[in-house]
Amino acid sequence: MSDRSLDDWSIDGRCYACGSTGTGARCACGEPLWLDTRPVPADWPAPDEGSGCWRFARFLPTDPPEGMVAGVGGTPLLRAAALDDYAGCRLHVKDETANPTGSFKDRGTAVGVAAACEAGSEVVGTVSHGNMALSVAALAAGAGLTAVTFVPDDVPPARIANLARFEPEIVPVAGDYGRLYHDSLAVGEEVGVPMLNSDVPLRVAGQKTVVLEILAERTPDSIVLPVSSGGNASAVWKGLRECRRGGLINDDEVPTLHLVQSAACDPIATAYRNGAETVERIDPGETIAYSIANPDPPSGTRALTAARETDGTVSSVSDDAIREAVRQLSTAFGLAVEPSSATALAGLRALCEDGIVETDDEVVLIATGTAFTEGIDADIDVPESIPRERIGERVAALI
Numbered sequence: 293m294s295d296r297s298l299d300d301w302s303i304d305g306r307c308y309a310c311g312s313t314g315t316g317a318r319c320a321c322g323e324p325l326w327l328d329t330r331p332v333p334a335d336w337p338a339p340d341e342g343s344g345c346w347r348f349a350r351f352l353p354t355d356p357p358e359g360m361v362a363g364v365g366g367t368p369l370l371r372a373a374a375l376d377d378y379a380g381c382r383l384h385v386k387d388e389t390a391n392p393t394g395s396f397k398d399r400g401t402a403v404g405v406a407a408a409c410e411a412g413s414e415v416v417g418t419v420s421h422g423n424m425a426l427s428v429a430a431l432a433a434g435a436g437l438t439a440v441t442f443v444p445d446d447v448p449p450a451r452i453a454n455l456a457r458f459e460p461e462i463v464p465v466a467g468d469y470g471r472l473y474h475d476s477l478a479v480g481e482e483v484g485v486p487m488l489n490s491d492v493p494l495r496v497a498g499q500k501t502v503v504l505e506i507l508a509e510r511t512p513d514s515i516v517l518p519v520s521s522g523g524n525a526s527a528v529w530k531g532l533r534e535c536r537r538g539g540l541i542n543d544d545e546v547p548t549l550h551l552v553q554s555a556a557c558d559p560i561a562t563a564y565r566n567g568a569e570t571v572e573r574i575d576p577g578e579t580i581a582y583s584i585a586n587p588d589p590p591s592g593t594r595a596l597t598a599a600r601e602t603d604g605t606v607s608s609v610s611d612d613a614i615r616e617a618v619r620q621l622s623t624a625f626g627l628a629v630e631p632s633s634a635t636a637l638a639g640l641r642a643l644c645e646d647g648i649v650e651t652d653d654e655v656v657l658i659a660t661g662t663a664f665t666e667g668i669d670a671d672i673d674v675p676e677s678i679p680r681e682r683i684g685e686r687v688a689a690l691i
């Protein structure tokens with residue numbers, strides 16, 4: 293579409309912090325860039341504007357493509373009354389596990405892959421061995437592109453078994469994995485390969501569509517989500533800003549953003565607690581929420597700003613609390629999420645206990661990723677078998 297300014301993947305971005313514009317992923321001031329896109333007006337949604345996240349194509353930097361990428365987004369927003377007591381408020385769940393590869397990462401990948409196709413690039417890359425790698429590998433394959441995924445050289449084979457299905461170039465890299473974020477962006481710019489890392493402008497642009505979908509249905513008091521790199525929290529904040537600027541929501545309706553981390557790796561929550569201006573790298577411990585264990589988040593300060601500007605919070609929770617939240621989502625709601633995702637529910641429960649979120653507040657919890665793509669190494673007790681004649685008795689006993 294002619295009113296888009298995307299000539300190639302290194303479209304001009306703007307810095308949320310200092311207002312400068314630039315190309316690539318980072319501003320000269322050190323903070324991440326995002327793309328200026330059209331604000332969402334009060335008379336939206338208009339009918340018949342495409343499906344999934346492409347319903348928002350006129351607020352995105354790319355045109356809707358065909359194939360797998362077209363199937364991203366449009367996830368259900370579900371009332372979860374059975375979890376109200378546990379959470380401590382009126383709970384709704386935005387089920388991002390319904391995306392093609394089971395996480396919200398597909399939204400950002402979809403826009404990244406679409407932009408790569410528009411720019412005539414044949415390769416896209418990312419630094420991940422988890423959900424982001426899976427998403428980039430799958431959607432690149434679906435669009436006929438080659439995906440290159442940089443993984444740590446000590447990654448257990450079981451962790452990349454799902455990834456390998458899509459036959460990306462899996463490149464194990466030795467040394468400091470954290471530094472690869474910056475190294476890969478530099479290499480990508482040099483050789484003209486879009487690197488769809490955690491918080492790059494195209495990824496953030498795609499991932500903001502989750503908020504557009506939520507606000508098209510209802511305007512909650514708060515939105516709660518887990519945070520690691522800060523890319524997705526940035527995207528949610530960007531979506532809220534564009535909806536407010538365009539008039540879809542009023543100034544006094546902007547939902548509060550509550551971001552949650554694992555206590556074993558909580559650099560953003562630490563900065564929030566300390567009243568710090570910026571997020572600093574921490575020494576992480578072990579956590580079951582490995583998808584959100586970034587000790588040096590590239591959009592950490594932007595996520596911190598998002599929470600503060602919306603009168604929200606950044607908190608962290610123990611692995612035990614996360615395990616219990618995983619269980620609650622499975623057994624009381626029927627949704628299998630990975631621990632990283634359940635972190636948000638554990639955090640919300642604590643916020644309600646502290647009275648920061650109130651009992652009659654309407655809250656949307658973003659269920660970020662499914663448990664079904666996790667490597668399984670759990671010990672499950674399989675019940676004893678019974679003779680076929682006794683199945684009636686077993687069912688009757690449940691009534």
Ligand SMILES: *Cc1c(COP(=O)(O)O)cnc(C)c1O
Binds near residue numbers: 397519521522661
């Ligand atoms: C990537 C991921 C997150 C964290 O998102 P960031 O953008 O890195 O902050 C949370 N939950 C799941 C399931 C993820 O895959």
Ligand SMILES: [Zn+2]
Binds near residue numbers: 307308309311319322
């Ligand atoms: Zn800047």
